[in-house]
Amino acid sequence: MRSTSAVWAIFALEIRSLLRDPRTVLVSIVLPVLLIPAILLAGEWVENRRAERELARVYRFTVVGTDSAFVLDLMAAVREDAPGSGEPAGATDPAGAADPAGARDSAAAEDPPENGLRFRRVPVADPRAALESDSVDFYVEGLTREEWLAELPDTVVPGIGPEDGGARVLRIHYLAPRTASRGGAAALQDHLLEARKSRRDSIVMEAGFPVSPALVAAVDTLNVASDEEIQGARLGRILTMILVGLMLLGGSAVATDTLAGEKERGTLETLLTSAASRGDIIRGKLLSIMAVALTIAMIQVVNLWVFLGLGLLDVGGGFAAAVTPGVALGLMVLYLPVVALTAGLLLLTSAHARSYKEAQLYLSPVLLGMLLPTLAPFLPDLSLRSAIVVVPIANLSLAVRDLLIGEIHLPLFAAAWLVTAGAAAWVAARSVQALRDESVVTGGTTRAEFLGGPELFQNRVLRWFLVFWAVKILLDFNVPLEDIRAAAFFSVGVVFLAFPLLVIRHFRLDPVEALALRMPRPGVWLGVLLGAPAALVAVNGLFRLMDFMLPMPSELVENFGQALLPEDVPAWQLILLLSILPGIAEEITFRGVLLHGLRKRFGPVALALVVGLIFGIFHFQIFRIPVTAALGVILAAVTLLTGSIFPAMAWHAMNNGLAIFLGTRGIELDFEGWWWGLGAVLVLGLAFRIIWAYRTPYPEVGARRKRRSLDPAD
Amino acid sequence: MSDAPVRTEGLTKVFYDESRGEVRAVDGVDIACSAGEILGLLGANGAGKTTTLRMLSTVLRPTGGRAWVQGYEVREAPEQVRANLGFHSASTALYPKITPRETLRFFARVNRYPAEGVEARVEELIRRFRLEEYADTRVEKLSSGMKQKVSMARTVAHDPPVLIFDEPTVALDVLNAIELRAIIAGLRKEGKAILFSTHIMSEAEQLCDRIAIIHHGRILATGTLEELRTATGLHYLEDIFVRYARVRSPAEAERDNLGGDLPGGGHP
Numbered sequence: 007m008r009s010t011s012a013v014w015a016i017f018a019l020e021i022r023s024l025l026r027d028p029r030t031v032l033v034s035i036v037l038p039v040l041l042i043p044a045i046l047l048a049g050e051w052v053e054n055r056r057a058e059r060e061l062a063r064v065y066r067f068t069v070v071g072t073d074s075a076f077v078l079d080l081m082a083a084v085r086e087d088a089p090g091s092g093e094p095a096g097a098t099d100p101a102g103a104a105d106p107a108g109a110r111d112s113a114a115a116e117d118p119p120e121n122g123l124r125f126r127r128v129p130v131a132d133p134r135a136a137l138e139s140d141s142v143d144f145y146v147e148g149l150t151r152e153e154w155l156a157e158l159p160d161t162v163v164p165g166i167g168p169e170d171g172g173a174r175v176l177r178i179h180y181l182a183p184r185t186a187s188r189g190g191a192a193a194l195q196d197h198l199l200e201a202r203k204s205r206r207d208s209i210v211m212e213a214g215f216p217v218s219p220a221l222v223a224a225v226d227t228l229n230v231a232s233d234e235e236i237q238g239a240r241l242g243r244i245l246t247m248i249l250v251g252l253m254l255l256g257g258s259a260v261a262t263d264t265l266a267g268e269k270e271r272g273t274l275e276t277l278l279t280s281a282a283s284r285g286d287i288i289r290g291k292l293l294s295i296m297a298v299a300l301t302i303a304m305i306q307v308v309n310l311w312v313f314l315g316l317g318l319l320d321v322g323g324g325f326a327a328a329v330t331p332g333v334a335l336g337l338m339v340l341y342l343p344v345v346a347l348t349a350g351l352l353l354l355t356s357a358h359a360r361s362y363k364e365a366q367l368y369l370s371p372v373l374l375g376m377l378l379p380t381l382a383p384f385l386p387d388l389s390l391r392s393a394i395v396v397v398p399i400a401n402l403s404l405a406v407r408d409l410l411i412g413e414i415h416l417p418l419f420a421a422a423w424l425v426t427a428g429a430a431a432w433v434a435a436r437s438v439q440a441l442r443d444e445s446v447v448t449g450g451t452t453r454a455e456f457l458g459g460p461e462l463f464q465n466r467v468l469r470w471f472l473v474f475w476a477v478k479i480l481l482d483f484n485v486p487l488e489d490i491r492a493a494a495f496f497s498v499g500v501v502f503l504a505f506p507l508l509v510i511r512h513f514r515l516d517p518v519e520a521l522a523l524r525m526p527r528p529g530v531w532l533g534v535l536l537g538a539p540a541a542l543v544a545v546n547g548l549f550r551l552m553d554f555m556l557p558m559p560s561e562l563v564e565n566f567g568q569a570l571l572p573e574d575v576p577a578w579q580l581i582l583l584l585s586i587l588p589g590i591a592e593e594i595t596f597r598g599v600l601l602h603g604l605r606k607r608f609g610p611v612a613l614a615l616v617v618g619l620i621f622g623i624f625h626f627q628i629f630r631i632p633v634t635a636a637l638g639v640i641l642a643a644v645t646l647l648t649g650s651i652f653p654a655m656a657w658h659a660m661n662n663g664l665a666i667f668l669g670t671r672g673i674e675l676d677f678e679g680w681w682w683g684l685g686a687v688l689v690l691g692l693a694f695r696i697i698w699a700y701r702t703p704y705p706e707v708g709a710r711r712k713r714r715s716l717d718p719a720d
Numbered sequence: 721m722s723d724a725p726v727r728t729e730g731l732t733k734v735f736y737d738e739s740r741g742e743v744r745a746v747d748g749v750d751i752a753c754s755a756g757e758i759l760g761l762l763g764a765n766g767a768g769k770t771t772t773l774r775m776l777s778t779v780l781r782p783t784g785g786r787a788w789v790q791g792y793e794v795r796e797a798p799e800q801v802r803a804n805l806g807f808h809s810a811s812t813a814l815y816p817k818i819t820p821r822e823t824l825r826f827f828a829r830v831n832r833y834p835a836e837g838v839e840a841r842v843e844e845l846i847r848r849f850r851l852e853e854y855a856d857t858r859v860e861k862l863s864s865g866m867k868q869k870v871s872m873a874r875t876v877a878h879d880p881p882v883l884i885f886d887e888p889t890v891a892l893d894v895l896n897a898i899e900l901r902a903i904i905a906g907l908r909k910e911g912k913a914i915l916f917s918t919h920i921m922s923e924a925e926q927l928c929d930r931i932a933i934i935h936h937g938r939i940l941a942t943g944t945l946e947e948l949r950t951a952t953g954l955h956y957l958e959d960i961f962v963r964y965a966r967v968r969s970p971a972e973a974e975r976d977n978l979g980g981d982l983p984g985g986g987h988p
Binding site: 011012015016018019022023026027271272273275276277278279280281282283444455 | 736777778779780781799800802803805807809811812813814815816817818822826827829830831832835858874878
C-alpha cells in the first residue's frame with residue numbers, strides 16, 4: 007500500500023537530519039565546493055610552473071668522442087636555427103663546420119634562442135662521472151660509424167648498414183630518472199634531427215634543387231563543425247561522468263547514514279514496526295538521496311561555473327554555447343533515470359550493510375563500478391546503435407553525447423531511457439526486498455543458507471552464473487588460442503563442463519535431478535528430428551529480419567563465419583568439436599544446472615525465456631545474442647516439455663551440425679521470399695505439437711511462485 | 721475470545737543458526753490479550769519472548785501458526801497490523817537529530833494518524849507525558865530518562881488499540897522504571913490491550929493482569945497471579961516460574977494450561 011504522507015514524512019526526516027549534522031554538511035557540501043576548484047587551480051598552477059621552469063632551464067652538457075667537433079658544429083646550428091626562421095643554419099654559416107668548439111659556445115648559451123631551449127657546455131674530465139653526480143644533464147658522444155659498429159653486437163641494425171659508411175653517429179648519454187636529463191636529451195635529439203634535415207636541405211639546394219615541401223603540395227585542413235558541435239562533443243564526453251561522480255560524492259554520505267546508520271543506531275526497528283510499508287520507506291529514502299545528490303551536484307556545477315565566469319579557472323570553456331534551453335530540457339529527461347539508479351545503488355549498498363563501517367567498506371567498489379559505464383562516450387566509434395543500448399547508465403551517457411552534438415535518435419533514446427529506468431526500478435525493488443528480509447533485524451541466517459546444498463543453490467544460481475559470465479569473458483579475451491580446435495575444446499569443452507561440475511559438487515546436487523538425465527518418451531525424437539532443421543531456418547530468418555531492421559556491420563559477420571569454419575580442419579573434427587561437444591557441454595550448463603536452479607522461481611514460459619536469454623548473453627558477439635537467445639528459448643522449452651536434457655542435446659548438436667554442413671559447402675540460408683520462413687515456422691510448430699503429445703513435464707516448475715501467492719505478506 | 725485485539729494460534733518460529741543449528745525459538749504459542757488488559761510474557765533470556773512480539777509486530781515472519789492484531793493477520797495485512805499497534809523495546813531507538821515534537825509528529829504521520837488531527841495529538845502527548853520543557857530540544861541532547869518518556873510518547877503517537885512493550889525497563893534505573901510502569905498502567909485504563917514482556921518477577925507481579933510463562937519457546941502456563949498460585953500451591957511468582965520451567969514436561973503443561981478459563985484442579 008502506498009502512503010504519500012509516509013513517504014514525505016520519511017523524506018523530510020532524512021533531509022532535516024542531514025542539515026542538522028554539521029559533519030555531513032561539511033564533508034559532502036562545503037569541502038567539495040572548496041576542494042574541487044582548489045584541485046583544478048592547483049593543477050593549473052603546477053602546469054604553468056612546469057612550463058615556466060622548462061623555459062628558464064639551461065641544460066648543461068659536454069661533448070666527448072673522436073668526432074666531437076662535428077657535434078659542436080651541429081649543436082651550434084641547433085641554437086641558431088630557430089623553427090620557422092628562413093635559411094638553414096648550415097647554408098648561412100658554412101664555416102661553422104670547420105670552426106672548433108670553444109668561445110662561440112659559451113657566448114651562444116647566454117642568448118635565449120627563439121625555440122626556447124638553452125644549452126651550456128660544461129668542460130669536465132670524466133663525463134660519465136659528471137652525469138652521475140649531476141654536474142651535467144647529459145653528454146653527447148660523437149663517434150665514427152666504424153667505432154659505433156664495433157661496439158654493437160653482430161646483429162643487423164635495421165636501416166643503418168655498414169654500406170652507409172662515411173656518416174657519423176651522435177649518441178646522447180642521459181639518466182632517465184632525472185627530469186632535466188631525460189627532458190634535455192629528448193629536446194636535443196629532436197633538434198639535432200631538425201638540424202640534420204636542414205643541413206641536408208642546404209646541400210640539396212646548393213645542388214640546384216628546390217627543397218620547400220610546399221613546392222610539392224600544400225596541405226590544409228578546414229573544420230566544418232560549428233562551435234556548438236565542437237563544445238557539445240567535448241562536453242558530451244565528460245558530462246555524465248562528472249555528474250555521476252558529483253552525485254556519488256554527495257549522495258554517499260546520506261546513503262551510508264540512512265539504512266546502515268539506522269541499523270546501528272537502532273532506529274530501523276522503530277521505523278520497521280511503524281505502519282509505513284517497506285516500499286514507502288525505500289521511496290522516502292530514495293527521494294532524499296536523489297534530492298541531496300542532485301542538489302550537491304548542482305551546487306558543484308554552479309560553483310565551477312562561477313570560477314570559470316570569474317576567469318579564475320580556464321578549462322578551455324565555451325561550454326555554454328552547446329547547451330540551449332531545449333538541450334537542457336533533454337538533458338534533464340535523460341538524466342532522470344541515471345539519478346534514480348545512482349541513488350538506488352547507494353541505498354541498496356546501505357541496505358545490505360550491517361553497520362555504518364560495513365557500508366563504507368562496500369562503497370568504494372560500488373563507486374568505481376558506477377563510474378565505469380560513464381566512460382562509454384570516451385570509447386571511439388561506440389554507437390548507441392549497438393548492444394550498449396542495454397547497458398544502464400552507459401547507454402544514457404551515449405545518448406547525452408549524441409544529444410549534445412545534435413544527433414537525436416528518439417527510438418534509441420527511448421530504449422536507453424527505459425532500460426536505465428527499469429534498472430533503477432529493479433534496484434529499488436531489491437532494496438525493498440532487503441528491508442523485508444528478517445536478517446535486517448535479527449542478523450540470522452536463512453533456512454537455505456543454513457542447510458546449504460540444493461536449497462541454497464536456488465537462491466545463488468543467478469549470482470554464480472553472473473560470476474561465471476565475467477570469468478568467461480576474461481578467459482575468452484585473454485586466452486589466445488589460434489587454432490580453432492584448441493579454442494573450441496577449451497571454451498566449450500573445458501569451461502562449460504567444468505562449471506556445471508563445480509556447481510554440482512559445491513551445492514551437493516543430485517546429478518540425475520540437476521541435469522534431468524531422464525529418458526524421454528520415444529515419440530519425442532520425431533519432434534526433435536523435424537524441429538532442429540526447422541528451427542535453424544526459422545532462427546536464421548529471424549536473424550535476417552533483425553539485420554534488416556538494425557543493420558549490423560557485415561564485415562563482422564563474415565569474419566566470424568571464416569573464423570568458425572576454417573577449411574583445413576577435417577569434417578569429423580568440426581562435427582565433434584563444434585556440434586557434439588557444445589550439444590553436451592552447453593546443454594549441461596544451461597538446460598541442466600541453470601534450468602534446474604531456476605525451476606521453482608518462474609512459471610514455464612518465463613523460465614524458458616530467462617534461460618534462453620542467459621544462454622544468449624554468453625555469446626559475446628553482439629549480433630549473435632538474439633539468435634542464440636532464440637535457440638536457447640526453444641531448447642529450454644524442449645527440456646521443460648520432455649523433462650529430459652537428452653532431446654535438447656540432440657537438437658543442439660543437430661543444429662550446429664547442420665550449420666557446419668551448410669557452411670562448409672558454402673550454402674547460405676539466404677532465402678529469397680517469406681515462404682521459407684513461414685514453412686519453417688509451421689514445421690517447428692508441428693515438431694512442438696508432436697513433443698507436446700509425448701510430453702513429460704519438468705518437475706517442480708514454478709513451485710516457489712505458487713507457494714508465495716498463497717502467502718502474501720507485506 | 722476470538723475477537724480479542726491480540727490473538728495467536730500455534731505461532732511458531734524456526735531459526736537457523738550457524739552454531740546451534742535449527743532453533744525452534746517459538747513453538748506453538750497460543751495467547752490472547754483483551755482490551756484494558758496487560759498480559760505479561762514472563763520468561764528467561766532466550767525463552768522466545770522477543771521473537772513472539774516481533775512476529776506480532778510483523779518484523780519477523782512466522783514459520784507456522786497465525787496471529788491477529790485487531791482482526792488483521794500478521795502475514796496477510798502487515799501494514800494494518802502495524803497501524804494498529806505501538807511497539808516499544810530496548811532496541812527501538814529515537815532519531816537523534818530531531819526534537820521530541822518532531823519525533824511525535826513524524827510517527828503520527830507515518831502511522832497514518834488523520835492528518836488534520838496530528839498537531840492537536842502532538843500537543844496532547846507533550847502535555848500528558850510532561851515533555852513541555854524539552855519538547856524543542858534535539859533528542860541527542862536529552863538524558864536517558866527524558867528519552868524514555870519521549871519513546872513512550874512516540875509508541876502511542878497514533879493512539880493504537882494494541883501496545884507491545886518488549887522488556888522496556890531493561891536498561892532503566894529504578895526511578896525511571898517506576899515512572900514507566902505507571903505510564904503503562906495509565907494506558908491500561910484507556911482500554912488498550914497491552915503485551916508486556918519481562919524476566920523480572922516483581923514487575924510481572926505488580927503490573928500484569930495475567931501472566932503467560934514462556935520457556936524454550938512454549939507457553940507453560942497462563943493465568944492471573946492468583947490462578948497460578950492456586951494451580952501450583954506456591955505463593956511467590958519466582959517459585960511458580962521455577963516449578964513450571966524446571967519440573968513440567970510440555971505434555972503436563974498442555975494438560976494444566978490454565979488458559980482464559982481455569983480448568984478444574986490441576987495440581988502437579
